[in-house]
Amino acid sequence: LCMHVQVLTRFLGSSTPLVYWFPAYLLHNQEPLLRSLETVPWKPRVGDSLPGQMVHRNSIMGLLYNWKTCSLVTRCILGYFLSYWLLGLLLHCNFLPWT
Numbered sequence: 001l002c003m004h005v006q007v008l009t010r011f012l013g014s015s016t017p018l019v020y021w022f023p024a025y026l027l028h029n030q031e032p033l034l035r036s037l038e039t040v041p042w043k044p045r046v047g048d049s050l051p052g053q054m055v056h057r058n059s060i061m062g063l064l065y066n067w068k069t070c071s072l073v074t075r076c077i078l079g080y081f082l083s084y085w086l087l088g089l090l091l092h093c094n095f096l097p098w099t
Helices: 001-013 018-030 058-063 072-093
Strands: none
Touching: 001 018, 018 072
């Protein structure tokens, strides 16, 4: 039974783009830091970035560096994916079952 549940979750996680499309949709629509960099991601427009904010080519790194100014939805999405990555890394390296 455990093997089947693990295989099923692997198939769903790797073959279903909806798991990644929905958070991307939420980030795109509700995060002002991403909306200000839509046209040219590596050059901020004049007056778009607040003082003290770092602007990066990689949007995710930009969100992580500007964690305090992100919206609650963005913090929840980034927190979920970062904790999933870290937990998976720790469990897999210790030969524990992780999907």
